[in-house]
Amino acid sequence: MVVATPIGNLQDMTPRALEALAQADVIAAEDTRHSATLTRHFGISTPMLSLHEHNETRVGEQLLARIRDGEWVALISDAGTPLISDPGFSLVRAAREAGCLVTVFPGACAAVAALSVSGLPSDRFCFEGFLPARGPARRGRLAELAEQTATLIFYESSHRIEACLRDMVAVLGADRPAAVLRELTKLHEQGRMDRLAALQTWLEEDANRRRGEFVVVVGGVTAPTEPERYELSLDALLDELLGQLPLKSAVASVMRLTGASRNDVYSRALARRSDD
Ligand code: SAM
Secondary structure, eight states: OEEOBOSSOGGGOOHHHHHHHHHOSEEEESSHHHHHHHHHHTTOOOOEEEOOTTTHHHHHHHHHHHHHTTOOEEEOOSSBSTTSSSSOHHHHHHHHHTTOOOOEEOOOOHHHHHHHHHOSOOSSEEEEEEOOSSHHHHHHHHHHHTTOOSEEEEEEOTTTHHHHHHHHHHHHOTTOEEEEEESTTSTTOEEEEEEHHHHHHHHHHOGGGGOSOEEEEEOOOOOOOHHHHHHHHHHHHHHHHHTTSOHHHHHHHHHHHHOOOHHHHHHHHHHHHHHO
8 A cells, every 4th residue: 555644734534544544554764763753643552663764675565575475564754645756656556566556645755746726838848856966967868858748846955945946047047937946835834936036036045045955846838939940930031131232232132032021121130240
């Protein structure tokens, strides 16, 4: 049983999830001390064992044997939905491959919660989890994502949020729409949607805004609109012809080929010449 737990507000624990934990033979938790706070709060006395990224294979095998013997194993993580930037994947994969019943008790997930309040398109999204911790690798990953058209969702910690925004501005562009969601469902919950550069400034202005847990949601690349496409093709044509013809002839050719007005083409041509 994969059981979601709250991401900050205990009231978000669902009645079904509580029942699953109470009925299970064992709870596999990422950090048993951390999860004991949750089970104690709800008066659940099911025994717990620790399943984390460093022992997932060994403990996973033991758990699989117990599932095969007919026991109910409830998998939880420190917060939110197990497997989502959290341990559990190899256990679920092994249980599926062994033909065991795998069932879900859904609940909070910071990525989906953040997307739902981000104000960014939610029809298509790409969950990226944590970016690499080191600058060059982080910028490299962002460069790979720069042309993604779906909304991007990232997890980030307080000590890397500034560097993360700085790199996003550098690689994805200052004007890309984005949202920073902080401490969702907690006392100091805060969310802001703006352009990346403005969000970077907003974070830098106040150290309190850099505290806690973060989800950064970034709008995908949008296809150029009809007027933008017109601008792009007109300017590209002008660039090409200005390299080969005198200004007057280049303007006349572009007017003839595109049907654009003399004023429009002429002023664009002059602006390009002054850029040289
Ligand atoms: N499995 C979890 C889930 O379903 O969201 C995510 C676990 S991951 C190890 C922890 C990261 O999730 C945090 O560093 C932060 O980026 C994000 N996160 C978790 N809780 C959050 C909250 N209340 N507000 C904002 N972000 C949160």
